[in-house]
Amino acid sequence: MRILMIMMGIVVFLSGCSTSVDPNPIKGNSTIDWVDFVKLNGDSYTGLYGRVLKNPGDVTDEVVGEVKFKVGDVVTNPNYKTKAGDAAFLEIGTKLYRVNGYKSEELIAAKDENQIGGYRLYAGDDFVKTLQLHYKDMPKDKVERIELYHFDQTTPFNTLLNDDKERFIELLDHGKDTPNYRPQNKDGDPAYYQMVFYTDGPLGYAYSIADDRVNVFFYPWDTRVVDDEVRNWLNP
Structure with a gap:
Protein backbone atom coordinates (compact mmCIF):
# COMPACT_ATOMS: atom_id res chain seq x y z
CA MET A 1 0.00 0.00 0.00
CA ARG A 2 2.84 2.40 0.87
CA ILE A 3 4.46 1.75 -2.52
CA LEU A 4 1.11 2.36 -4.26
CA MET A 5 0.67 5.71 -2.50
CA ILE A 6 4.18 6.81 -3.50
CA MET A 7 3.52 5.87 -7.14
CA MET A 8 0.23 7.80 -7.15
CA GLY A 9 2.04 10.83 -5.75
CA ILE A 10 4.60 10.67 -8.56
CA VAL A 11 1.84 10.46 -11.19
CA VAL A 12 0.05 13.50 -9.73
CA PHE A 13 3.32 15.47 -9.62
CA LEU A 14 4.16 14.65 -13.24
CA SER A 15 0.64 15.48 -14.38
CA GLY A 16 0.89 18.86 -12.69
CA CYS A 17 4.15 19.58 -14.50
CA SER A 18 2.76 18.65 -17.91
CA THR A 19 -0.26 20.95 -17.58
CA SER A 20 1.54 24.01 -16.28
CA VAL A 21 -0.09 27.26 -17.38
CA ASP A 22 1.74 30.37 -18.52
CA PRO A 23 1.43 32.67 -15.48
CA ASN A 24 1.01 35.70 -17.74
CA PRO A 25 -0.40 34.89 -21.21
CA ILE A 26 -0.24 38.56 -22.28
CA LYS A 27 3.12 39.88 -21.12
CA GLY A 28 6.40 38.54 -22.42
CA ASN A 29 9.70 39.77 -23.77
CA SER A 30 8.88 39.92 -27.48
CA THR A 31 8.03 42.75 -29.84
CA ILE A 32 5.22 41.45 -32.05
CA ASP A 33 4.65 42.89 -35.51
CA TRP A 34 0.87 42.49 -35.65
CA VAL A 35 -1.09 42.28 -38.88
CA ASP A 36 -4.24 44.45 -38.85
CA LYS A 129 -8.17 35.03 -51.36
CA THR A 130 -10.81 35.60 -54.04
CA LEU A 131 -10.07 39.31 -54.42
CA GLN A 132 -7.82 40.55 -57.21
CA LEU A 133 -5.76 43.20 -55.46
CA HIS A 134 -2.85 43.78 -57.83
CA TYR A 135 -2.86 46.57 -60.40
CA LYS A 136 -2.42 44.12 -63.27
CA ASP A 137 -5.64 42.36 -62.26
CA MET A 138 -7.78 45.50 -62.26
CA PRO A 139 -10.32 45.53 -65.14
CA LYS A 140 -9.05 48.77 -66.70
CA ASP A 141 -11.65 48.67 -69.47
CA LYS A 142 -14.36 49.01 -66.80
CA VAL A 143 -12.87 51.98 -64.94
CA GLU A 144 -15.48 54.74 -64.74
CA ARG A 145 -13.42 57.37 -62.97
CA ILE A 146 -10.17 57.88 -61.09
CA GLU A 147 -9.96 59.92 -57.91
CA LEU A 148 -6.64 61.31 -56.69
CA TYR A 149 -5.97 62.05 -53.03
CA HIS A 150 -3.11 63.61 -51.15
CA PHE A 151 -1.63 61.14 -48.70
CA ASP A 152 -3.70 60.93 -45.49
CA GLN A 153 -6.49 63.02 -47.02
CA THR A 154 -10.01 61.73 -47.60
CA THR A 155 -11.27 64.32 -50.08
CA PRO A 156 -10.07 63.96 -53.68
CA PHE A 157 -8.18 66.90 -55.18
CA ASN A 158 -8.72 65.66 -58.72
CA THR A 159 -11.21 63.40 -60.51
CA LEU A 160 -10.32 62.02 -63.92
CA LEU A 161 -12.98 61.16 -66.49
CA ASN A 162 -13.11 60.29 -70.18
CA ASP A 163 -9.91 61.20 -72.07
CA ASP A 164 -8.03 62.22 -68.92
CA LYS A 165 -8.85 58.88 -67.33
CA GLU A 166 -7.74 56.94 -70.41
CA ARG A 167 -4.49 58.86 -70.78
CA PHE A 168 -3.64 58.49 -67.10
CA ILE A 169 -4.07 54.71 -67.27
CA GLU A 170 -2.04 54.60 -70.48
CA LEU A 171 0.85 56.38 -68.78
CA LEU A 172 0.74 53.97 -65.85
CA ASP A 173 0.65 50.95 -68.15
CA HIS A 174 3.58 52.12 -70.27
CA GLY A 175 5.91 53.07 -67.45
CA LYS A 176 9.29 51.40 -67.03
CA ASP A 177 9.55 48.65 -64.43
CA THR A 178 12.57 49.47 -62.27
CA PRO A 179 12.76 46.93 -59.41
CA ASN A 180 15.87 48.46 -57.82
CA TYR A 181 14.70 52.07 -57.99
CA ARG A 182 15.36 54.12 -54.87
CA PRO A 183 13.50 57.38 -54.26
CA GLN A 184 15.63 60.49 -54.69
CA ASN A 185 15.44 62.17 -51.28
CA LYS A 186 18.00 64.95 -51.65
CA ASP A 187 15.26 67.59 -51.76
CA GLY A 188 13.13 66.01 -49.05
CA ASP A 189 10.76 63.09 -48.83
CA PRO A 190 8.68 62.17 -51.89
CA ALA A 191 5.11 63.44 -52.14
CA TYR A 192 2.73 60.50 -51.82
CA TYR A 193 -0.75 60.26 -53.30
CA GLN A 194 -3.57 57.75 -53.43
CA MET A 195 -5.18 56.69 -56.71
CA VAL A 196 -8.64 55.12 -56.49
CA PHE A 197 -10.06 53.48 -59.60
CA TYR A 198 -13.82 53.00 -59.55
CA THR A 199 -15.36 50.41 -61.86
CA ASP A 200 -18.90 49.08 -62.15
CA GLY A 201 -18.29 46.97 -59.03
CA PRO A 202 -18.98 47.93 -55.40
CA LEU A 203 -15.29 48.17 -54.45
CA GLY A 204 -12.77 50.60 -55.91
CA TYR A 205 -9.09 49.75 -56.38
CA ALA A 206 -6.65 51.85 -54.34
CA TYR A 207 -2.92 52.24 -55.02
CA SER A 208 -0.25 54.69 -53.96
CA ILE A 209 1.86 56.79 -56.33
CA ALA A 210 4.77 59.05 -55.42
CA ASP A 211 6.76 61.96 -56.84
CA ASP A 212 10.32 62.41 -55.56
CA ARG A 213 10.81 65.52 -57.76
CA VAL A 214 12.99 63.50 -60.12
CA ASN A 215 10.60 60.71 -61.08
CA VAL A 216 7.02 59.67 -60.51
CA PHE A 217 6.65 56.02 -59.56
CA PHE A 218 4.19 53.48 -58.19
CA TYR A 219 4.10 49.82 -57.25
CA PRO A 220 2.00 47.62 -59.56
CA TRP A 221 4.29 44.81 -58.35
CA ASP A 222 7.86 45.98 -58.65
CA THR A 223 8.52 49.71 -58.74
CA ARG A 224 7.46 51.32 -62.03
CA VAL A 225 8.66 54.77 -63.12
CA VAL A 226 6.12 56.63 -65.26
CA ASP A 227 6.34 59.54 -67.67
CA ASP A 228 6.51 63.06 -66.23
CA GLU A 229 3.28 63.87 -68.06
CA VAL A 230 1.40 62.25 -65.19
CA ARG A 231 2.27 65.31 -63.10
CA ASN A 232 -0.36 67.22 -65.10
CA TRP A 233 -2.96 65.46 -62.95
CA LEU A 234 -0.98 65.11 -59.73
CA ASN A 235 -0.29 68.85 -59.70
CA PRO A 236 -3.34 70.38 -61.40
Whole structure:
Protein backbone atom coordinates (compact mmCIF):
# COMPACT_ATOMS: atom_id res chain seq x y z
CA MET A 1 0.00 0.00 0.00
CA ARG A 2 2.84 2.40 0.87
CA ILE A 3 4.46 1.75 -2.52
CA LEU A 4 1.11 2.36 -4.26
CA MET A 5 0.67 5.71 -2.50
CA ILE A 6 4.18 6.81 -3.50
CA MET A 7 3.52 5.87 -7.14
CA MET A 8 0.23 7.80 -7.15
CA GLY A 9 2.04 10.83 -5.75
CA ILE A 10 4.60 10.67 -8.56
CA VAL A 11 1.84 10.46 -11.19
CA VAL A 12 0.05 13.50 -9.73
CA PHE A 13 3.32 15.47 -9.62
CA LEU A 14 4.16 14.65 -13.24
CA SER A 15 0.64 15.48 -14.38
CA GLY A 16 0.89 18.86 -12.69
CA CYS A 17 4.15 19.58 -14.50
CA SER A 18 2.76 18.65 -17.91
CA THR A 19 -0.26 20.95 -17.58
CA SER A 20 1.54 24.01 -16.28
CA VAL A 21 -0.09 27.26 -17.38
CA ASP A 22 1.74 30.37 -18.52
CA PRO A 23 1.43 32.67 -15.48
CA ASN A 24 1.01 35.70 -17.74
CA PRO A 25 -0.40 34.89 -21.21
CA ILE A 26 -0.24 38.56 -22.28
CA LYS A 27 3.12 39.88 -21.12
CA GLY A 28 6.40 38.54 -22.42
CA ASN A 29 9.70 39.77 -23.77
CA SER A 30 8.88 39.92 -27.48
CA THR A 31 8.03 42.75 -29.84
CA ILE A 32 5.22 41.45 -32.05
CA ASP A 33 4.65 42.89 -35.51
CA TRP A 34 0.87 42.49 -35.65
CA VAL A 35 -1.09 42.28 -38.88
CA ASP A 36 -4.24 44.45 -38.85
CA PHE A 37 -6.80 41.81 -37.90
CA VAL A 38 -10.02 41.32 -35.98
CA LYS A 39 -11.65 38.09 -34.81
CA LEU A 40 -15.42 37.84 -34.42
CA ASN A 41 -17.87 34.97 -34.03
CA GLY A 42 -15.34 32.34 -35.03
CA ASP A 43 -14.21 34.25 -38.14
CA SER A 44 -10.89 36.00 -38.68
CA TYR A 45 -10.60 39.15 -40.82
CA THR A 46 -7.68 41.14 -42.21
CA GLY A 47 -7.57 44.87 -42.96
CA LEU A 48 -8.32 45.49 -46.64
CA TYR A 49 -6.26 48.51 -47.65
CA GLY A 50 -6.29 47.98 -51.41
CA ARG A 51 -10.04 48.45 -51.79
CA VAL A 52 -12.45 51.32 -51.15
CA LEU A 53 -16.24 51.29 -51.00
CA LYS A 54 -17.72 52.90 -54.08
CA ASN A 55 -20.83 53.76 -52.08
CA PRO A 56 -20.24 54.15 -48.32
CA GLY A 57 -24.01 53.90 -47.94
CA ASP A 58 -23.62 50.16 -48.52
CA VAL A 59 -22.52 49.86 -44.90
CA THR A 60 -25.58 48.90 -42.86
CA ASP A 61 -26.51 49.62 -39.25
CA GLU A 62 -26.34 45.91 -38.45
CA VAL A 63 -23.55 45.27 -35.95
CA VAL A 64 -21.66 42.04 -36.63
CA GLY A 65 -19.47 42.32 -33.55
CA GLU A 66 -17.51 44.57 -31.24
CA VAL A 67 -13.86 44.75 -30.26
CA LYS A 68 -13.29 43.52 -26.71
CA PHE A 69 -9.50 43.60 -26.53
CA LYS A 70 -6.77 45.45 -28.44
CA VAL A 71 -3.62 43.35 -28.65
CA GLY A 72 -1.33 45.85 -30.38
CA ASP A 73 1.17 47.49 -27.99
CA VAL A 74 -0.24 45.35 -25.16
CA VAL A 75 0.48 41.69 -25.89
CA THR A 76 4.18 40.85 -25.87
CA ASN A 77 3.89 37.11 -25.27
CA PRO A 78 4.46 35.27 -28.59
CA ASN A 79 2.43 32.33 -27.25
CA TYR A 80 -0.72 34.42 -26.85
CA LYS A 81 -3.73 32.82 -28.55
CA THR A 82 -6.05 35.35 -30.17
CA LYS A 83 -9.74 34.94 -29.42
CA ALA A 84 -13.12 36.30 -30.46
CA GLY A 85 -13.30 40.04 -29.87
CA ASP A 86 -9.55 40.57 -30.30
CA ALA A 87 -8.21 43.17 -32.74
CA ALA A 88 -4.71 44.34 -33.52
CA PHE A 89 -5.27 48.09 -33.74
CA LEU A 90 -8.98 48.84 -33.41
CA GLU A 91 -9.90 50.41 -30.09
CA ILE A 92 -11.96 48.54 -27.51
CA GLY A 93 -15.64 49.17 -28.15
CA THR A 94 -15.25 49.62 -31.92
CA LYS A 95 -18.26 48.18 -33.71
CA LEU A 96 -18.00 46.24 -36.97
CA TYR A 97 -20.89 46.52 -39.43
CA ARG A 98 -22.30 44.33 -42.18
CA VAL A 99 -21.88 45.57 -45.76
CA ASN A 100 -24.71 45.16 -48.26
CA GLY A 101 -23.96 42.63 -50.97
CA TYR A 102 -21.60 40.59 -48.80
CA LYS A 103 -21.96 37.89 -46.20
CA SER A 104 -20.83 38.88 -42.73
CA GLU A 105 -17.97 36.38 -42.92
CA GLU A 106 -16.78 37.98 -46.18
CA LEU A 107 -16.60 41.73 -45.59
CA ILE A 108 -17.28 44.01 -42.62
CA ALA A 109 -16.55 47.67 -41.91
CA ALA A 110 -15.50 49.84 -38.98
CA LYS A 111 -16.08 53.59 -38.93
CA ASP A 112 -12.86 55.49 -39.51
CA GLU A 113 -12.92 59.13 -40.55
CA ASN A 114 -9.27 58.88 -41.60
CA GLN A 115 -10.09 56.40 -44.37
CA ILE A 116 -11.44 57.22 -47.82
CA GLY A 117 -15.19 56.68 -47.67
CA GLY A 118 -15.22 56.91 -43.87
CA TYR A 119 -14.75 53.19 -43.20
CA ARG A 120 -11.93 50.74 -42.66
CA LEU A 121 -12.73 47.47 -44.41
CA TYR A 122 -11.95 43.98 -43.14
CA ALA A 123 -12.09 40.90 -45.36
CA GLY A 124 -12.59 37.36 -44.13
CA ASP A 125 -9.56 35.11 -44.52
CA ASP A 126 -11.27 32.93 -47.14
CA PHE A 127 -12.89 35.82 -49.00
CA VAL A 128 -9.69 37.86 -49.33
CA LYS A 129 -8.17 35.03 -51.36
CA THR A 130 -10.81 35.60 -54.04
CA LEU A 131 -10.07 39.31 -54.42
CA GLN A 132 -7.82 40.55 -57.21
CA LEU A 133 -5.76 43.20 -55.46
CA HIS A 134 -2.85 43.78 -57.83
CA TYR A 135 -2.86 46.57 -60.40
CA LYS A 136 -2.42 44.12 -63.27
CA ASP A 137 -5.64 42.36 -62.26
CA MET A 138 -7.78 45.50 -62.26
CA PRO A 139 -10.32 45.53 -65.14
CA LYS A 140 -9.05 48.77 -66.70
CA ASP A 141 -11.65 48.67 -69.47
CA LYS A 142 -14.36 49.01 -66.80
CA VAL A 143 -12.87 51.98 -64.94
CA GLU A 144 -15.48 54.74 -64.74
CA ARG A 145 -13.42 57.37 -62.97
CA ILE A 146 -10.17 57.88 -61.09
CA GLU A 147 -9.96 59.92 -57.91
CA LEU A 148 -6.64 61.31 -56.69
CA TYR A 149 -5.97 62.05 -53.03
CA HIS A 150 -3.11 63.61 -51.15
CA PHE A 151 -1.63 61.14 -48.70
CA ASP A 152 -3.70 60.93 -45.49
CA GLN A 153 -6.49 63.02 -47.02
CA THR A 154 -10.01 61.73 -47.60
CA THR A 155 -11.27 64.32 -50.08
CA PRO A 156 -10.07 63.96 -53.68
CA PHE A 157 -8.18 66.90 -55.18
CA ASN A 158 -8.72 65.66 -58.72
CA THR A 159 -11.21 63.40 -60.51
CA LEU A 160 -10.32 62.02 -63.92
CA LEU A 161 -12.98 61.16 -66.49
CA ASN A 162 -13.11 60.29 -70.18
CA ASP A 163 -9.91 61.20 -72.07
CA ASP A 164 -8.03 62.22 -68.92
CA LYS A 165 -8.85 58.88 -67.33
CA GLU A 166 -7.74 56.94 -70.41
CA ARG A 167 -4.49 58.86 -70.78
CA PHE A 168 -3.64 58.49 -67.10
CA ILE A 169 -4.07 54.71 -67.27
CA GLU A 170 -2.04 54.60 -70.48
CA LEU A 171 0.85 56.38 -68.78
CA LEU A 172 0.74 53.97 -65.85
CA ASP A 173 0.65 50.95 -68.15
CA HIS A 174 3.58 52.12 -70.27
CA GLY A 175 5.91 53.07 -67.45
CA LYS A 176 9.29 51.40 -67.03
CA ASP A 177 9.55 48.65 -64.43
CA THR A 178 12.57 49.47 -62.27
CA PRO A 179 12.76 46.93 -59.41
CA ASN A 180 15.87 48.46 -57.82
CA TYR A 181 14.70 52.07 -57.99
CA ARG A 182 15.36 54.12 -54.87
CA PRO A 183 13.50 57.38 -54.26
CA GLN A 184 15.63 60.49 -54.69
CA ASN A 185 15.44 62.17 -51.28
CA LYS A 186 18.00 64.95 -51.65
CA ASP A 187 15.26 67.59 -51.76
CA GLY A 188 13.13 66.01 -49.05
CA ASP A 189 10.76 63.09 -48.83
CA PRO A 190 8.68 62.17 -51.89
CA ALA A 191 5.11 63.44 -52.14
CA TYR A 192 2.73 60.50 -51.82
CA TYR A 193 -0.75 60.26 -53.30
CA GLN A 194 -3.57 57.75 -53.43
CA MET A 195 -5.18 56.69 -56.71
CA VAL A 196 -8.64 55.12 -56.49
CA PHE A 197 -10.06 53.48 -59.60
CA TYR A 198 -13.82 53.00 -59.55
CA THR A 199 -15.36 50.41 -61.86
CA ASP A 200 -18.90 49.08 -62.15
CA GLY A 201 -18.29 46.97 -59.03
CA PRO A 202 -18.98 47.93 -55.40
CA LEU A 203 -15.29 48.17 -54.45
CA GLY A 204 -12.77 50.60 -55.91
CA TYR A 205 -9.09 49.75 -56.38
CA ALA A 206 -6.65 51.85 -54.34
CA TYR A 207 -2.92 52.24 -55.02
CA SER A 208 -0.25 54.69 -53.96
CA ILE A 209 1.86 56.79 -56.33
CA ALA A 210 4.77 59.05 -55.42
CA ASP A 211 6.76 61.96 -56.84
CA ASP A 212 10.32 62.41 -55.56
CA ARG A 213 10.81 65.52 -57.76
CA VAL A 214 12.99 63.50 -60.12
CA ASN A 215 10.60 60.71 -61.08
CA VAL A 216 7.02 59.67 -60.51
CA PHE A 217 6.65 56.02 -59.56
CA PHE A 218 4.19 53.48 -58.19
CA TYR A 219 4.10 49.82 -57.25
CA PRO A 220 2.00 47.62 -59.56
CA TRP A 221 4.29 44.81 -58.35
CA ASP A 222 7.86 45.98 -58.65
CA THR A 223 8.52 49.71 -58.74
CA ARG A 224 7.46 51.32 -62.03
CA VAL A 225 8.66 54.77 -63.12
CA VAL A 226 6.12 56.63 -65.26
CA ASP A 227 6.34 59.54 -67.67
CA ASP A 228 6.51 63.06 -66.23
CA GLU A 229 3.28 63.87 -68.06
CA VAL A 230 1.40 62.25 -65.19
CA ARG A 231 2.27 65.31 -63.10
CA ASN A 232 -0.36 67.22 -65.10
CA TRP A 233 -2.96 65.46 -62.95
CA LEU A 234 -0.98 65.11 -59.73
CA ASN A 235 -0.29 68.85 -59.70
CA PRO A 236 -3.34 70.38 -61.40
